[in-house]
Amino acid sequence: xxxxxxxxLGIFTHLDALLQAIHRLRDAGYRDSGVxxxxxxxxxxxxxxxxxxxxRLFTLVGAILGAxxxxxxxxxTSLHYPLITGGKPIVSIPxxxxxxxxxxxxxxxxxxxxxxxxxxxxxxxxxxxxxDPRFSVDRFxxxxxxxxxxxxxxxxxxxxxxxxxxxxxxxEEKKPRSKRxxxxxxxxxxxxxxxxVVLAYLLPRLPVTSDMAHQPSIKPQEHPLPPAPNSVPVQGxxxxxxxxxxxxxxxxxxxxxxxxxxxxKQLFQIYxxxxxxxNAKGKGPVAKKLSTPPDDLTKESAVEQTDGYVYTVIGQGxxxxxxxxxxxxxxxxxxxxxxxxxxxxxAGAR
Amino acid sequence: xxxxSYSQVNRDLLKTMEPPGKVYYVIxxxxxxxxxxxxxxxxxxxxxGLGVTGLNSPVGWGVYIATFVFWVGIAHSxxxxxxxxxxxxxxxxxxxxxxxxxxxxxxxxxAALYPIIHLGRPWRFYWLLPYQQRGHFWIxxxxxxxxxxxxxxxxxxxxxxxxxxxxxxxLAVVRDKAVGWRRKFYTFLxxxxxxxxxxxxxxxxxxxxLAALATPLVISVHSxxxxxxxLTIVPGWHSTIFAPYFVAGAIHSGLAMVLTIxxxxxxxxxxxxxxxxxxxxxxxKLLILTGLIMGYSYGTExxxxxxxxxxxxxxxxxxxxxxxxxxxxxxxxxxxxVVPLLFxxxxxxxxxxxxxxxxxxxxxxxxxxxxVIIIASLAHxxxxxxxxxxxxxxxxxxxxAGTFAWFFLWFLLFVKFLPVxxxxxxxxxxxxxxxxxxxx
Numbered sequence: 140x141x142x143x144x145x146x147x148l149g150i151f152t153h154l155d156a157l158l159q160a161i162h163r164l165r166d167a168g169y170r171d172s173g174v175x176x177x178x179x180x181x182x183x184x185x186x187x188x189x190x191x192x193x194x195r196l197f198t199l200v201g202a203i204l205g206a207x208x209x210x211x212x213x214x215x216t217s218l219h220y221p222l223i224t225g226g227k228p229i230v231s232i233p234x235x236x237x238x239x240x241x242x243x244x245x246x247x248x249x250x251x252x253x254x255x256x257x258x259x260x261x262x263x264x265x266x267x268x269x270x271d272p273r274f275s276v277d278r279f280x281x282x283x284x285x286x287x288x289x290x291x292x293x294x295x296x297x298x299x300x301x302x303x304x305x306x307x308x309x310x311e312e313k314k315p316r317s318k319r320x321x322x323x324x325x326x327x328x329x330x331x332x333x334x335x336v337v338l339a340y341l342l343p344r345l346p347v348t349s350d351m352a353h354q355p356s357i358k359p360q361e362h363p364l365p366p367a368p369n370s371v372p373v374q375g376x377x378x379x380x381x382x383x384x385x386x387x388x389x390x391x392x393x394x395x396x397x398x399x400x401x402x403x404k405q406l407f408q409i410y411x412x413x414x415x416x417x418n419a420k421g422k423g424p425v426a427k428k429l430s431t432p433p434d435d436l437t438k439e440s441a442v443e444q445t446d447g448y449v450y451t452v453i454g455q456g457x458x459x460x461x462x463x464x465x466x467x468x469x470x471x472x473x474x475x476x477x478x479x480x481x482x483x484x485x486a487g488a489r
Numbered sequence: 490x491x492x493x494s495y496s497q498v499n500r501d502l503l504k505t506m507e508p509p510g511k512v513y514y515v516i517x518x519x520x521x522x523x524x525x526x527x528x529x530x531x532x533x534x535x536x537x538g539l540g541v542t543g544l545n546s547p548v549g550w551g552v553y554i555a556t557f558v559f560w561v562g563i564a565h566s567x568x569x570x571x572x573x574x575x576x577x578x579x580x581x582x583x584x585x586x587x588x589x590x591x592x593x594x595x596x597x598x599x600a601a602l603y604p605i606i607h608l609g610r611p612w613r614f615y616w617l618l619p620y621q622q623r624g625h626f627w628i629x630x631x632x633x634x635x636x637x638x639x640x641x642x643x644x645x646x647x648x649x650x651x652x653x654x655x656x657x658x659x660l661a662v663v664r665d666k667a668v669g670w671r672r673k674f675y676t677f678l679x680x681x682x683x684x685x686x687x688x689x690x691x692x693x694x695x696x697x698x699l700a701a702l703a704t705p706l707v708i709s710v711h712s713x714x715x716x717x718x719x720l721t722i723v724p725g726w727h728s729t730i731f732a733p734y735f736v737a738g739a740i741h742s743g744l745a746m747v748l749t750i751x752x753x754x755x756x757x758x759x760x761x762x763x764x765x766x767x768x769x770x771x772x773x774k775l776l777i778l779t780g781l782i783m784g785y786s787y788g789t790e791x792x793x794x795x796x797x798x799x800x801x802x803x804x805x806x807x808x809x810x811x812x813x814x815x816x817x818x819x820x821x822x823x824x825x826x827v828v829p830l831l832f833x834x835x836x837x838x839x840x841x842x843x844x845x846x847x848x849x850x851x852x853x854x855x856x857x858x859x860x861v862i863i864i865a866s867l868a869h870x871x872x873x874x875x876x877x878x879x880x881x882x883x884x885x886x887x888x889x890a891g892t893f894a895w896f897f898l899w900f901l902l903f904v905k906f907l908p909v910x911x912x913x914x915x916x917x918x919x920x921x922x923x924x925x926x927x928x929x
Contacts, residue, residue, distance in 0.1 A: 153924040177495060178916040179689040187686050192694035198702070212619060216627035224629055234631045237713060239761075241639040244706045248647040248699055252654065255695035259688045262680035270683045272665035274657075277495030277922065301924065 147288050148269045149302035151279040154180065160300035161186045162282055175270065175280030194254040201250020202243050209239030264323065269308040282308065328415060375468060382451055389447025393473035395480070403478030406471055410463055411479075419482045431459045436479060437486035449476050493762070495916055502912045503666060505758045509905055517901055520894045525755070529885045531606060539609045541884045548867045548879035552889055553607040555859040559742065560600035560896075561641065562735070562855065565707050566743020567593025568648060571655070572703040575696075579769055582765040583914040588754060589747050590652045591907075595899040596746075597645045599892050604637075606888055633716040640713040647706055653698045654738010657682050657912040658692070666865055711739040718862065724805040734786040741779035741825060742855035748772055748848035750900070752841055754909060763910050769844055773832040776851070780829025787826060805869060805909035813878055814865040817857040824854025 151157040157174070161183075164172055174183055213235040221229045239271035256262065274280050280301070283293050291305070297305045393399050408417075416423040419436035426433050434441060434457075453472045462478070467475065493501075534541050570589040574582040605611045617638045619628055628635050661682035664675035682688065714858050715735035718726040748769065755764040794802040809818045828850050837843045864879050881889075903909070 152922055154921040155923045174686040175684050176686070176689065177684055178913050179693050180921065183686060184690065189686070189690055192691045194691050194694040195698060200697045202702075213630040216619070216621075217630065220626045222626070222629075224631055227631055230587060231631055234636070237636045237709075238630055238639050240709060241636070241643045241706075244702050244709075245643040245646060246649055248702045251695050251698045252650050255691050258691040259685075261682070261688075264676060264681060266683060273685050275662040275665045276499050353572075388598070470694070 142440060143287055144284055145287050146269065146282055146284045146308040147284075147290060147293050147297065148306055148308050149281045149297035149300075150271065150273070150304040151281060152277070152301075153301070154182065154279065156301045157247045157279045158182055158186050160297055160302065161295045163300060164281075164283055164293065167292065167296060169283050169285055169289070171279065171285065172283040175274040175278075175282075177277060177279075179273055189255070190257065196253060197250045197254025197257075198247050201253075202247035205242040205244070205246025206239050208246065210235070211243075213238050214228075257351050264322070278283035278303070310481070318375075377454075377464075379455075380451060382448065382455070385451035386448030387446045389450060391446040391450070391473055391476060393470065393477060395477040399474045399477045400481060403474035403476070406467065406475050407478050407482075410466065411475070414460075418486065419479060420486075429459070433460070437483050439474060442487065446473075446476050446480075449479065493919055495919060495922070498912060498915050499662060499666075501760075501762065502908050502910050502915065503663065505760070505909050506663065506905060506907075513901070513905070517898075520898050520901060524891050524898060527888050527894060530887030530891065534606075534884050534888070541882060543880050543882045543885060545877065545879075547870050547875055548864055550607075550863050550879045551869060551879055552860070552885045553603045555863045556892070557600050557603035557855070558609075558714055558859045558863070560596045560603070560741030560892075561644075562711060562742045562859075563746045564593040564596035564600065564644070564648070564743065565711060565736070565739035566747055567591070567596070568651075568703050568707040569740055570747065571651065572700040572707070575700045576704060580918060581768060583918055584760075584910050585747070585751060585768050586914070587655065587907075587911045588751060588909055590648070590655065591900070591903050591909075592743075592746060592750060593648045594645070594652050595896050595903070596743075597641065597648060598899065601645060602643060602892055602895065606892075633713065633720050633734070634638070635910050636713045637717055644706060644710045647699070647703055651703055654692070654696060654699060655911065655914075656907060657686065659908045661900050661914035662912050663765045663908065685854065693922055698882060708736055708840040711735045718866075723866050723870050724799075724801045725809070725862070728790065730786060730789055730793070732911075733789075737779055737782040738825070738855060738858060741776065741783055741829075742852065743845060744772055744776050744779060745848040745851035745855065748776075749852060752845045752848070758904075763915060766839055766841070768920060770838050773838045773844060773871060776829045776848075777832050780826055780832075780851075783829075785825030787822060805866060808869050809820060809861060809865050812865065813862055813868065817861045818865070821854050821857040821861055824850050825858060828854065867922065871925065 149160065151160065161172070162175070165186075174187065176183060214230050217229050217231075223229065227234075269280070269282050271278065271280060281297070283297075285293055294305055411419070412423055413425045414423045414429070414433040415421055415436055416426065416433075421433040421435040423433065450472050452460070453467065453475060454462060454464040455471075463472070527919065540604065542551065542553075557604060567589040570582050571586040571593070575586070605614050608614060616622070617635065621627060630636075656678075657680060660675055660679035661684065664679045667675050712732035712735065715731035719728055719731035751764060751769070753771075755761055791806055794806045809815070828847055831843075831847060832838045837847075868878055869876050
């Protein structure tokens, strides 16, 4: 036999016999060997002592690349066309981080797959000549490559560990990849790409009616609806009226009932008495501090004003009087008007 | 440990791929008929416009978006079983993970249809992709809808890659047994896998890393889907609890769907040796956990609406309980948070018919949850003057049926073209053949 490189393949039924064979070959100095197994076993990994797989480096690089792509994509495109949306800064990092995160994962995963394929030299369509279909069922294979003159010793070691079969593999047949298979994969990819390009060209040209004007009207717009049941009543905003307009047009909608009177009295004491005084004569405790004295509300010119006028002054304020609309709702203000009228009547009767 | 030999595992698990009987073809034909009807309804919608759906102001998101959220949620549990339980070294997942992972991929494929169907002009879906549009102008990365595109696309690519990676060693098994055109087909799919130590070393490393990447991904996906809602100011949506609440709900619905699929599967293919009552029991126990989280989330939503003192929020939640969609609300509340508690009774948890029945109930409950969250909030959004009710039209229901048929079509093909139980990973649970004793 020639002294070139030759390969021997032993087929094993039992895992422990295989492990023994691996160790014995190692001890005898055979370094170039490997295993076929139907499943990954930690014992095999330990016996072969190959060290950690470099796939994780691919993952790391892919993930970093993904994060960088995320940042560049979001920030650069936002700066390229600076359009403020939602009142947020042009470079708004928190929402961009979501995109960064997703691209980190995506690129990391794709790089992991790429790293795996590169490291195990896949994909390929032709199997190695030393592969046996039983390896995917329940048999383990151990191949060892050595110089021609060492092959007998290796054969003895395999037999001594109760290999089921030991045979020599013809190395000439062991080609790394078939060119035809490569061409086949390439062909499939090119055809797929062609189909995508043609579809991308044709699809937008299909005569689908895309204009709403040409589509039948299924549901015309509805008329304004009455308030829906179960709706939450919320106070609307008042229309701002000019004083003159208000005094002519506004009618007092609140009856001067005892309840309205009581409520108005209470509010009057809180909001009006400090300046206008308890009898509305303009002599409240704060009045002394003011340069312009507060009006006497019982004087004739005040009594003659309409309810709408008084109501509007309370809400909008007067020359020096501050507006009270913030603290008093419309209903509150009408109650105050009702109470004030009773004060004026009292003062007039006296 | 399963007391079987490696070759027995191969024989049993390849049996599922034998040529199917008449019943299979009848089911396939029915499924295709429903799919065709759904497709017809969609083309009708395309020709006439979105007016044929029940969508109108104010309810602009209806059954389509609700079912999108539902299917994305279904997908999550597959990743939980295949990736998260893998990282936790829960070996019991090995026989069931293939089916769960297939469910993930098919569910995302189904979910991804909905946003496209929901578009008035679906041929312009590519406007969502990042490329420079007319006028130097790019998509708005601040919009949760764009984040959604990134999340769902990443999720589909990564889970499909993870699924296929796990399949390759099994495809080699199928290739070695196949003859004729099937041999060529599986030779192509198996990519030249031989099971060498070099292959296993890099493969195991890659598989672990993919699982580690899929785990945070799955949590991000439904969080981002929830932000489609939570980042608006619609009462009932604008809530910080939405992300964890949606993720928990997703896993809840997915676990129920895994049970719904696994139980007929093990019965039809006689896989009782591999998918044991213990597996189903473990899934039921997980359902108790997620059911409790659901109950807690519902409670928190109501508590915060009361405690927060926002009258609009309170009105929305009152409307959910007693309003127009109260029926869906009560189905959701009972089916998702009360029904899973039945699994605390061991007899129910161990009984296959109960598990199957209750898993269907939870599936319905989770669909109702998506419906209630989306539609009941939109129907009473801001101005009482503009409130309105939504009822799905026949077009929407037909499309809904069609997309369910689409999901099951992929599943029907899956059970006959791929091994439904991972042969390699089941072998990892089997005691390896040992001769015993060491030779001198």
